[in-house]
Amino acid sequence: MKRHALALALLGAGCSSPPAQTTPAVSPEDPDIPKAAPRGQFTTPVATEEPRGLISPTGTFGVETYRKRRRALMDKVGSSAALITQDMVWSGDRQGMDFYYLTGLEEPGGALLLAPAAKANHEWLFLATRNEERERWSGERAMLPSKALEVALGISRIAREQGLNGALIGACNNDGGLAYVGDFTAPPKENPRALDLIKKTREHTLSCPVKDLHGTLARMREVKEPEELALMRKAIKYTAAGHAVALKAVHPGAHEFEVKDAIEDGFRRAGSRHLSYESITGSGPNGAVLHYPKDDRTMKDGELIVIDAAGEAELYAADVTRTLPVGGKYTKEQRDIYEIVLRAQQAGIAAAKAGVTVDEIDRATRKVITEAGYYDYYLHACCHFVGLQVHDAGDYQAPLPANAVITVEPGIYLPQRGFGVRIEDEILITEAGAEVLTKDIPKDPDEIERLMAAPAAPAN
DSSP: OHHHHHHHHHHHTTOSSOOSSOOOSSOTTOTTSOOOOOTTSOSSOOOSSSOTTOOOOBOSSOHHHHHHHHHHHHHHHTTSEEEEEOOOEESSBEEOOHHHHHHOBOOTTOEEEEOTTSSSOOEEEEEOOOOHHHHHHHOOOOOSSOHHHHHHHTOSEEEEGGGHHHHHHHHHHHSSOEEEOSOOOOTTSOOOHHHHHHHHHHHTSSOOOEEEOTTHHHHHHHSOOHHHHHHHHHHHHHHHHHHHHHHHHOOTTOBHHHHHHHHHHHHHHHTOOEESBOOEEEEGGGGGSTTOOOOOOBOOTTOEEEEEOOEEETTEEOOOEEEEETTSSOOHHHHHHHHHHHHHHHHHHHHOOTTOOHHHHHHHHHHHHHHTTOGGGOOSOSOOBOSSSSSOOOOSSSOOOTTOEEEEOOEEEEGGGTEEEEOBEEEEEOSSSEEETTTTSOOOHHHHHHHHHSOOOOOO
């Protein structure tokens, strides 16, 4: 009521004949009227507990998990200081997760310097400078110094990015030099930010030793901890719910985008907040396009649709592909190709265990497809690591360790026949073999046909 009265009073101020007697619509002490702050004084009390803008979330796991990972990396680095920068981006899938793996911190622009040889402050975290105007658009960030932030992140030395260059020079002079622990990139991709910073630091010193320890973090990330595997199983559970919806969403006359919408809605209803990557729903000849980017085609009876889609759990990805018959039944030619691809996948899974390489698994899948006469139509490698990224960090040349998670995804692509087939599952590498983590998502052609023919369950 007070706001309405004030508005009427303000509107009335412009009338030519005001009322003879008026009373204030609001009192000077009305709480709805902003008060100017006295010069030089705070308008709100200074925070004494958790500050506004505390960076959140600080990772899925407890602070000790990230501290343990940093200690493990420092053990591998030895007498040098390792620089890790925040490079997290989304460009169709999540990339650049090394910094998050070590800190649990999603905020852009950060850098971590781990100096095991330092006399003090073995861990330095550098955060981007605050910009209060920008934060009115993107959200408030913590002030420094902040004991609450130090406790939340488990890092006792937190500074702004302006101090990073000096800390790198100090590591050159006092802490045994620098170490690069990330991955190299091939042109035309740009160098990783950490590598560029190390190169620039060397230009400002006469002799800063640099250790080439590239791939160290990738090899650490290959081995999934029990807490990570639990989240990956959860992501697969969300993904299975979406693929179950797809079995009913695929039918002649439906659009590819309707299937995409249905499967992604299935992920979210099951509990997934984000996609692992941009979903692919390629029907007919589009199924022979590996990363088909569109979704506007109308599906026809007698065709196949390749569905490559998965949900995410707390930034941990899943990755699954299934190939379904649009009309509910595979043609003889489609089933023949499907069963070749399925046998190739089964051969790859049978070859997988700790100590073998990804290349050995690839050769096992490729042998089946080659012997069937389709060597020229298997266009990609069989496998990639999965974790914080759908194409996760890992050493593709080295023997696989136990508790690595990879995909096995052979395919045959026949654009001249108007279809493609890909079958993709995630497997957990063990000492004795491989566990198929995505086994509950149907891929047997008879089971798929039976499920597609079954009446849809009543909506809740």
